[in-house]
Amino acid sequence: MSPQPCVVSVLIKALNEERHIARAIESALAAVARVGGEVVLADSLSTDRTVQVAATYPITITQLSHADQRSCGVGPQLGYQQAQGQFLYILDADMKLHPDFLPQALAYLRAHPEVAGVAGQVVEHNQTSLEFQARIERGGGHWQPGPVDRLDMGGLYRRDAIEQVGYFSDRNLHSYEELDLALRLRAKGWRLQRLDIPAIEHWGHDLPAFTLLRRRWRSAYINGIGEITRAAWRSPHWPLLRQDLRELKLYAACLAWALCGLIAASALALSRQGIAALSVLALTLAAPWLAQCWRKRHWAKANYATVSLWLHVGGLLRGLLQGRKDPRSRIPNSVLQRAGVPR
Numbered sequence: 001m002s003p004q005p006c007v008v009s010v011l012i013k014a015l016n017e018e019r020h021i022a023r024a025i026e027s028a029l030a031a032v033a034r035v036g037g038e039v040v041l042a043d044s045l046s047t048d049r050t051v052q053v054a055a056t057y058p059i060t061i062t063q064l065s066h067a068d069q070r071s072c073g074v075g076p077q078l079g080y081q082q083a084q085g086q087f088l089y090i091l092d093a094d095m096k097l098h099p100d101f102l103p104q105a106l107a108y109l110r111a112h113p114e115v116a117g118v119a120g121q122v123v124e125h126n127q128t129s130l131e132f133q134a135r136i137e138r139g140g141g142h143w144q145p146g147p148v149d150r151l152d153m154g155g156l157y158r159r160d161a162i163e164q165v166g167y168f169s170d171r172n173l174h175s176y177e178e179l180d181l182a183l184r185l186r187a188k189g190w191r192l193q194r195l196d197i198p199a200i201e202h203w204g205h206d207l208p209a210f211t212l213l214r215r216r217w218r219s220a221y222i223n224g225i226g227e228i229t230r231a232a233w234r235s236p237h238w239p240l241l242r243q244d245l246r247e248l249k250l251y252a253a254c255l256a257w258a259l260c261g262l263i264a265a266s267a268l269a270l271s272r273q274g275i276a277a278l279s280v281l282a283l284t285l286a287a288p289w290l291a292q293c294w295r296k297r298h299w300a301k302a303n304y305a306t307v308s309l310w311l312h313v314g315g316l317l318r319g320l321l322q323g324r325k326d327p328r329s330r331i332p333n334s335v336l337q338r339a340g341v342p343r
Helices: 019-033 050-054 074-080 102-112 130-138 159-165 177-187 209-219 223-232 239-242 244-268 274-296 299-321
Strands: 008-014 038-043 060-065 085-090 095-097 115-124 155-157 193-201 334-339
Touching: 008 019, 008 074, 008 095, 019 038, 019 050, 019 085, 019 095, 019 102, 038 050, 038 074, 050 060, 060 074, 060 177, 060 193, 074 085, 085 095, 085 102, 085 159, 102 115, 102 155, 115 159, 155 159, 159 177, 177 239, 209 274, 209 299, 223 239, 223 244, 223 299, 239 244, 244 274, 244 299, 274 299
Parallel strands: 008 038, 008 085, 038 060, 115 193
Antiparallel strands: 060 334, 085 155, 095 193, 115 155
C-alpha cells in the first residue's frame, strides 16, 4: 500500500510558549486529520517547557541551533525545511486553528489556481491593548474578506508558489515576514485572498503597551521595516513595497525631520546660540506628539503613538544598517522528533 500523501503541513513557530503550545498543537492535529497532513514545530531555542510539552504529541520538532539567529522570519523557514506537504499553513504558537478552515481553504485554492495563498477571519481575544485599538483605528484593509496585499496572522500557501519565489520566509526579518512573502509572490503574478470564514483564535500579548514596545526594541522586532526595505531594494517587488507599506513613508519623513532638526540645532550650538538650539530640538521632538494629540484626541493614545513612532524611526535606521544572510541558505537546526514518534 502506497503511503497517504501529505496534503497540508501546519508549521507552528514558537519561542517560550509553554502556556499556549498544547492548544496550538491539538488544534493543528485536529485540522490536518480532516485533510491529511502533518504538524511541524519550529522552535527558536525555547528556554521554558515548550519543547517538553510538544514532544508528547505525534509531530515533528525542529529546533534552531543558534540563539543569535532568532527572528520572526526564521521560524516559518525552519519549519519549511522539514515540511512535506503540498500546501503549507503557518501558525503562531499563541493561536488556535479553526477545525473547518483547512477543508474550505483547500477547496478554494483548488478552484482558483491563480491564488497562491488564502487566510480567514481572526478572533482576537486580547482586545484591550493600545496596539489592538490602533490596528482597528487604521482600518486594516488586508483584514477584510476579498483580495488582499498580504496574509497577516497566518495563511495557507501552495508549495509550488513558494518554490517559485525561492524560499518561504526571509530569515533576516525580525517582523514583516508575511508581507515580504506576499510581495515576492505578487511580483510573480500570484494573488492572495482572505476568506469570510473563521480561521484562527489569537491570544496576543497582554503586556502593558510601553513594556511591549521596550521588548520589541530589545528583540529587534522593531527593525523589521528597515530590514524589509533593504531586502526589497532594487528587487522586482520594490514598487509593490513602496505602494503597500504606507508607514515606510511616515517613518522616512520623520527620520528626515529628525536629521534636519539635529543639523539645525548643531549649527546653532556651534554659533553659541544655545537657547535657540534647545528650542529647535524641543520642536523637533514635540511636533509629532502635537500632531498625534490633534489626530487621536486622546492623551494616552497620543503618548503611545508618539513613542511608538520614534522607536520605529530608530528601527528603520537600525534595520537598514543590519547585515543580511542569504535567505535561501539552510538554517542550522536539530531535528528533535519526527512526526508520529512522540518521545
